[in-house]
Amino acid sequence: MGTHGSLTKAGKVRSLTPKLEAKVRPPTNPRKRNRSNFRKRIILGRPPGQFRQRI
Numbered sequence: 001m002g003t004h005g006s007l008t009k010a011g012k013v014r015s016l017t018p019k020l021e022a023k024v025r026p027p028t029n030p031r032k033r034n035r036s037n038f039r040k041r042i043i044l045g046r047p048p049g050q051f052r053q054r055i
Contacts, residue, residue, distance in 0.1 A: 040046050 041048075
């Protein structure tokens with residue numbers, strides 16, 4: 001089984017990209033978070049999971 005490119009170049013792009021600092025984000029309001037979860041789960045009927053199928 002062949003490879004698509006040599007393994008000596010593996011991880012080259014990731015090591016060359018500059019490191020960015022994480023953004024400081026305030027914690028979400030529990031009432032707002034619960035409301036959005038209710039809308040997604042009950043009203044829109046979306047299944048759980050990040051990689052759900054789109055209809």
